[in-house]
Amino acid sequence: MGSGAERRRVVVTGLGTINPLGHTVDDTWKAALAGTSGVDRITAFDPSRLATQIAAEVKDFDPEDHFERKDARRMDRFTQLFMVATAQALQDAGIAFDPADPDARRAGVVIGAGIGGMLTFVEGIDTLRERGPSRINPLTIPKLISNMGAGMASIEFNLYGPTNCTVTACSASANAIGDAAEIIRRGAADVMVAGGSEAVICEFAVGSFNSSKALSTNNDDPQGASRPFDLNRDGFVLGEGAATLILEERERALARGADIHAELIGYGMSADAYHITLPRPGGAGAAAAMVAAMEDAGIEPAEVDYINAHGTSTSANDATETAAIKLALGDRAGSVAISSTKSMTGHLLGGAGAMEAVFSILAINRSTLPPTINYQTPDPECDLDYVPNTPREADVSTVMSNSFGFGGHNVALVFRAA
Amino acid sequence: MDRSEIESRLNGLLVSELGLDESKIRPDARFEEDLEVDSLGVVELLMALEDEFGVQIPDEEAENIGTVGQAVDLVANKLAG
Numbered sequence: 001m002g003s004g005a006e007r008r009r010v011v012v013t014g015l016g017t018i019n020p021l022g023h024t025v026d027d028t029w030k031a032a033l034a035g036t037s038g039v040d041r042i043t044a045f046d047p048s049r050l051a052t053q054i055a056a057e058v059k060d061f062d063p064e065d066h067f068e069r070k071d072a073r074r075m076d077r078f079t080q081l082f083m084v085a086t087a088q089a090l091q092d093a094g095i096a097f098d099p100a101d102p103d104a105r106r107a108g109v110v111i112g113a114g115i116g117g118m119l120t121f122v123e124g125i126d127t128l129r130e131r132g133p134s135r136i137n138p139l140t141i142p143k144l145i146s147n148m149g150a151g152m153a154s155i156e157f158n159l160y161g162p163t164n165c166t167v168t169a170c171s172a173s174a175n176a177i178g179d180a181a182e183i184i185r186r187g188a189a190d191v192m193v194a195g196g197s198e199a200v201i202c203e204f205a206v207g208s209f210n211s212s213k214a215l216s217t218n219n220d221d222p223q224g225a226s227r228p229f230d231l232n233r234d235g236f237v238l239g240e241g242a243a244t245l246i247l248e249e250r251e252r253a254l255a256r257g258a259d260i261h262a263e264l265i266g267y268g269m270s271a272d273a274y275h276i277t278l279p280r281p282g283g284a285g286a287a288a289a290m291v292a293a294m295e296d297a298g299i300e301p302a303e304v305d306y307i308n309a310h311g312t313s314t315s316a317n318d319a320t321e322t323a324a325i326k327l328a329l330g331d332r333a334g335s336v337a338i339s340s341t342k343s344m345t346g347h348l349l350g351g352a353g354a355m356e357a358v359f360s361i362l363a364i365n366r367s368t369l370p371p372t373i374n375y376q377t378p379d380p381e382c383d384l385d386y387v388p389n390t391p392r393e394a395d396v397s398t399v400m401s402n403s404f405g406f407g408g409h410n411v412a413l414v415f416r417a418a
Numbered sequence: 419m420d421r422s423e424i425e426s427r428l429n430g431l432l433v434s435e436l437g438l439d440e441s442k443i444r445p446d447a448r449f450e451e452d453l454e455v456d457s458l459g460v461v462e463l464l465m466a467l468e469d470e471f472g473v474q475i476p477d478e479e480a481e482n483i484g485t486v487g488q489a490v491d492l493v494a495n496k497l498a499g
Binding site: 135138139142 | 437438461465469
């Protein structure tokens with residue numbers, strides 16, 4: 001606990017998600033334990049011009065199932081998904097603030113978004129090119145800015161306290177959770193909505209990621225395309241979705257008899273300071289974040305029972321992350337269970353850290369490790385226990401969740417059973 | 419184009435472009451107070467009107483549109499003029 005017994009402790013009292021595996025936490029968990037892939041041929045647009053024609057889309061999402069039509073059309077898809085996940089999480093926590101409630105002044109929200117409203121951005125650019133600047137929709141900027149998920153959540157759920165947005169690429173929502181916890185720790189709020197969202201499945205995004213050679217092009221086998229740590233991995237699969245955690249000061253949660261899912265005990269960050277997209281070879285950067293998180297938590301590597309890996313299924317990430325885990329955990333690396341749920345969800349970019357925090361907490365509460373699916377051929381550079389292909393029952397007390405982002409952002413979160 | 423056609427096409431826009439509840443749309447309904455159309459929504463509406471009816475609505479004329487009926491009047495005058 002770092003600075004000692006006086007420090008305010010942060011617990012998780014609510015979870016919510018909508019993602020390629022399901023529209024709720026329970027459906028998602030069920031699908032993950034069944035080893036389901038959320039990847040398929042892209043339906044959002046005609047992908048036939050692209051090298052990559054597959055993605056992990058949120059299936060059967062109709063905004064009008066969740067919002068009034070006039071409200072739905074004022075939100076980009078990434079905000080819609082965040083609002084759905086956040087409503088679930090607040091309900092799970094049993095928290096609803098009235099505008100007059102003094103506690104609402106002590107409640108805030110941090111959203112992580114790696115990119116933000118790219119679908120709105122692209123639509124606006126199309127209008128500009130085709131019809132000129134006078135025809136650009138007045139909602140364009142409010143819809144596309146990355147922080148709007150936090151803005152909308154504060155409006156809808158009466159959160160009058162600290163609000164912020166982290167935009168650290170694929171580590172964005174791990175930063176959102178960690179930063180929100182710090183806000184509670186330092187006493188500036190008692191309840192924080194913390195999560196992330198991304199929804200950029202469009203020709204522009206896929207084409208851009210293709211140009212940077214980041215995506216799998218395994219169009220013939222969509223369900224087998226995301227294969228973290230497998231020798232034949234060929235890139236990540238773009239996903240979309242949102243996940244939200246309700247963080248609460250521990251004494252407050254105990255006083256109201258809340259169902260505490262886990263305690264957030266550690267948050268560590270580091271920078272690779274190396275390259276815009278490639279991880280620092282050898283994994284020292286990522287290892288530093290894991291070490292920092294363990295120090296913040298006041299734990300030893302031997303206490304880590306499970307790591308939800310960043311595990312993107314790119315050649316560079318998975319080998320480097322493996323090396324980083326060895327650096328950070330030492331002897332423990334050989335016996336700790338590690339899995340990448342991106343094998344099933346695809347890569348939610350800015351939503352990934354929160355999505356994987358949810359999986360990490362469920363692993364604790366449901367005593368089961370979600371698998372890394374599509375693991376068939378071992379890679380000599382990836383030689384740890386990746387919980388291949390089938391879930392594993394396990395007594396899990398302390399878990400770490402890794403998230404790394406373009407720009408060299410490294411973030412690790414540590415959760416412990418309540 | 420007669421007034422009732424303008425009215426029915428405008429009502430259609432309010433539903434399709436602004437997502438308003440059709441049952442609340444009456445000639446005397448005020449955009450801001452009754453239909454909860456904010457300043458961004460008004461801009462959306464004006465752009466939709468310009469596209470739908472092929473007219474130009476300068477900002478100073480747009481300021482005079484307070485109700486659904488006034489919007490119909492403005493479009494009718496533009497088309498007549």
